[in-house]
Amino acid sequence: MTSKTLFTDAEAMRSVVKINASIPWSSMLPYLDSAWQMFLLSYFSASFLSGVADNNTVFWEHVRRALGPLAVYLSADEMSISIGDSGITVQNDQGKRSPASDAKIAAAKQNLKQRGLAALSDAIRYVLESNLDYTSCRRLKELKKLLIHDIDSFELCVSLDGNYIAFFELVPIMRGVQSTLRKDIGATLFDSLFSPDSELLATLGSVCRDYIAYRCAEIHTTMTTRQQRGRPGAVEWKPVLRPLYDDIEDTGNWYATMAAQALDEIHSLMEENAEELGIERSSCADEWNGPHKRIFNLYG
Secondary structure: OOHHHHOOOHHHHOOOOOOOOOOOHHHHHHHHHHHHHHOHHHOOOHHHHHHHOOOOHHHHHHHHHHHHHHHHHHHHHHHOOEEEOOEEEOOOOOOOOOOOOHHHHHHHHHHHHHHHHHHHHHHHHHHHHOOOOOOOOHHHHHHHHOOOOOHHHHOOOOOOOOOHHHHHHHHHHHHHHHHHHHHHHOHHHHHHOOOOOOHHHHHHHHHHHHHHHHHHHHHHHOOOOHHHHHOOOOOOOOOOOOOOEEEOOOOEEHHHHHHHHHHHHHHHHHHHOHHHHOOOOOOHHHHHOOOOOOOOOOOO
8 A cells, every 4th residue: 555545536525624626636646755755654564564454444444544644734835825937826716715814724734633633543543553563663662661661551541532632742741750750769660560470560660650641741741842932822842741730920830839749758667677578678777876987076
């Protein structure tokens, strides 16, 4: 399957997205190919698409519902203008349909992108939850290295509206948070959480996943940039999850509160079960009353 065989004409594309049936098919093909390159190949390798998933009708139906709207989304700006010897022009003849307002164009493009990415998210979920071999898909394969390796585990703490595209946007942050936590509790203990062989390790792994999700959300929604402080109600980036605040005046991030609680619980579990986990206790009492500690009283 290729971008050119996915849809054979404008009428076929009309089954997944609203376009004029009279549009020259040759005008739409470049945008369909761009949607294939920019969106589909960002998650699925060429070898996967041409081999593993080649005859999987369920997968390709998800892809059709994704690439149709995304191709029209990419074409929206260029289709409204004409580029020729006289430069860039727009059609404005009397008695013909008037150009849509900028607001309506922006709303239509947003809806097209949202529908397309939602369908692409369905395709990703289908592949991850099926028995298809996606080892050639680099971004999907990287999830196995994360303690939170699927969106359902993340959404136990933070909602992403079930959108795998948003989930992948947060993967770099999750990787950094996980690396920091791994150093904090010890590499050996952390690595054992991927395949827990006891109820204690399973509980510790669950709390660690909570911490990673909340900490990731805290980082992503922290209001600290000068642009955000200088322009009320505006941000210079497109957030993939909704900020939550306890105190609007101080911009107290609720995710930060939950992340701190989860980290405290991680340390408490380790302290209370140090022997079973095979680690040394590090309580304040042990630290202050160690054999090499001394107390000096100085009198003037």
